[in-house]
Amino acid sequence: MLRTLLIAFGIAEIAKPQPVIDACERIGLENAEDAQLRPWARWGARLEGAIFVWLLARRKSKWTPTCVLLAAAGAVLVFVPQPIINYSQRLVYANHDELQSKSWVKPAARLLGVLYLTVVTLSKTGRETDTDDDAT
Template sequence: MLRELLIGFGVVEILKPEPIIRLCERIGLRNPGAAERRPLALTGARLEGLVFVWVLVHGRQGSTLVSALLGVAGLTLVLVPRPIIELSQHLVYADTDRLEVQPWVVPAARLLGVLYLTVTLLSRRTGTEPTDEDRNDADRCSRCRRLCSG
């Protein structure tokens, strides 16, 4: 169920990134109305949503590199969030000197890192390796085919 919820979030972020960005600005900035967003901010949010959906739907088979990059980003956010916060501010906002960051931005960034790691871990469970039940079904089918043909 968590996987479906995160896929849904990713789809919303792809289709309607503006409300999500505004929410994050209200959480992270004391002066969200004064922030001047760069034009690519919406594209960045859509890309994040696309990565979530891609990794969760395709699992390890279709996205090893993307999943690894998301995991590294998540681990970095958990361990040393400040450089990532500063980098993302410079990518998203044209006027970073005017931003008044809330004191809980670092813990929020760490939680975002945990979210990235969660998506990465969930993607590992969606691999196409057959389960024991799949193998048993395949064995039954092949036995049935041999009986019917012979």
């Protein structure tokens, strides 16, 4: 069920990234109305959604570079979120130095890290039986 919900979220993020970006801005920024998105920000959100769908739809999968990077980003977000918060704001917003983070941006970033780690974990487990195991 969780896998299906996350795949649906990924598809929605691919199709319409702006509502996801708007929600993140409302959660993390005091002055979200002043945020000036860079042109590639929506494509970054779409990429995140595509990674979710790709990893989760594959069911039980091997460790890929994408999976390793998502797990590493998730772990960093959980344990030391500030560097990624700073980097992502510089990457996504033209006026990053004018934006004011809300007090709960770190806990929200940690939750995002948990989400990334959940996607990785779900991508490593599947309900389908492996045909190689059945043959032995």
